[in-house]
Amino acid sequence: MTVPLPTKPPLKQKLWIWLLWLAGFYAVWLYLVAGQGYWPTAVAHWPMAVAMAIGSYAAGSTPMGGGTVGFPVLVLLFELPASLGRDFSFAIQSIGMTSAAIFILARRQPLAWAILKGAMLGSLIGTPFGIFLIAPYIPELWIKLVFAIVWASFGLLHLFRLNEIAGHSGITDFDERWDFKLGLWIGLLAGATVAAVTGVGIDMVLYTALVLLCRADLKIAIPTSVVIMAFTSVLGVVVKMVSGQGLAPGVFENWLAAAPVVAIGAPLGVFIVAKIGRKPTLLVVATLCVGQFIWTLFTEQQRLGLSGMLWALLAVAACLAGFELLRRWGAVLVGEKAAKADAALLTKAPPKTELPQS
Template structure:
């Protein structure tokens, strides 16, 4: 089983070529650059990303969703470092998963994805230049916590219905261009602040509003996050070159990336493979609980009180109101159209 089921070998040649090029380049960089000790010294983050990369490939969450709380909350690094590392490591892991997804012919919602990619190309650099540098470190952590706690609550409440959807609503596809652009621009700005977020936005739209099968929604979110990560880390690197006093990238980002990159290059596509072979429910439940846990951990660890605490609590409420609005619109359309699959799901939930 395993990698032997990566699809037709002739069709998978872009994926194998990518792995060959990446590991050759990484090995050359480590050996010629004298970074062996750096890789060995940073083994904890490599171990962490073995889990993070699986999550990145098998759920609508980037590997930065695991890396950010570990670096920022466990190792006490600043939020900007967690963001930049998340973007850098996702540029390898989720790009690897993307090449696997495209090579293996997985179903992707291109109608919504294409305009979202354009929006991300606009929103991510704008957010990196004009928004992210001015967001206080505490608020970077809180925004991250709010986004993924809301994701966790969404799945714990609606999980059975989400995993039961098998058909996409045609009504909303008429608005693909505008919905996709909105997701891309706003999600790109959010990702420029925390390193993640745009993947959750397109995923929530697909599963709640469009009622899309998770086997389509998850690969779509992976591709969008991979693209946004490449644009994000490239934007940050370019900005740091010209204005290092404002857009500084800490050396620890490169050191951690060097140790974790060879892990995520295989871990993320492995997650993309596994999601089609086993039930998605256990993985999503565990990840959702962890998302809520890191939110609580952030509030306690950072001793959040006063207005920041109120903002963090209100943020979760607002996100879930948005999710509920998307869900209501999607459910209403299912009832009007009489989609038998979605009506059957509604009867099971009643």
């Protein structure tokens, strides 16, 4: 049974919480650039601030984190190490996505809470596991390819299924424990793999499950994906700093330039997309996702060779096949849920009384 979005009067917004967070962040940033003399460093890295002006809008208005722009800009355009792109994704999203998440919560927007809680618990376990035991053993080229493949498949999914995805209303209400377990496995697996390796992606995995499996409205699925990415990004930064790994050289300098932009840019994306709709933005970002895959294959053709590029294409096809299986499974689950609901209604219906024959 699909549960529609609530029609009762909206809850009172508490935007002062977001404004308080914003004031606190800018106070710290101003202390760094003015009090600690980092202003020349921030100015020297202005190209990243410009890039993240676009990235932060995408982060707040789509299920792709700000690292979706930051990673390819650093790795493909500036030709910096993929590990730097990963760490920068964690760092910049810990500001931009967190700001957007606080904005979403302050506005009291609907979220898929059962799945989100499970995903947060799963990420709490999976992300540190991946950072310590998986990411260090992934070669730089593979990090690029994982990013390119996952984002290309996600982009193609939206180019072909956007009308269907955008047409969902409410969210299919399965058993709350089932939703929690689904979120737990998503957080555990996506946190340990795609998020730990690339710094982004857990939001897209959760979003995909919500729209394909649960048939969730974009107004629920995208804010939920923003919150899980914010949580995972902060977790990733904390784990790296506390464990002594630290962030890759160059992350802080780029973060210093881009952070004040994303702190306001991501929430702005949340606000603007509520006015103009999500389909145009999703189409543009989906096209960029496919474009960065082509760009990656072109720039790495010498190292990949023909066989490597074919394997990358097969990996994209495998992801798309997985999405289609998830979509069909969702259709089955929704059908079963509807059938059970209809059966319950019939059971509760009062028995028919026959008129006495004359």
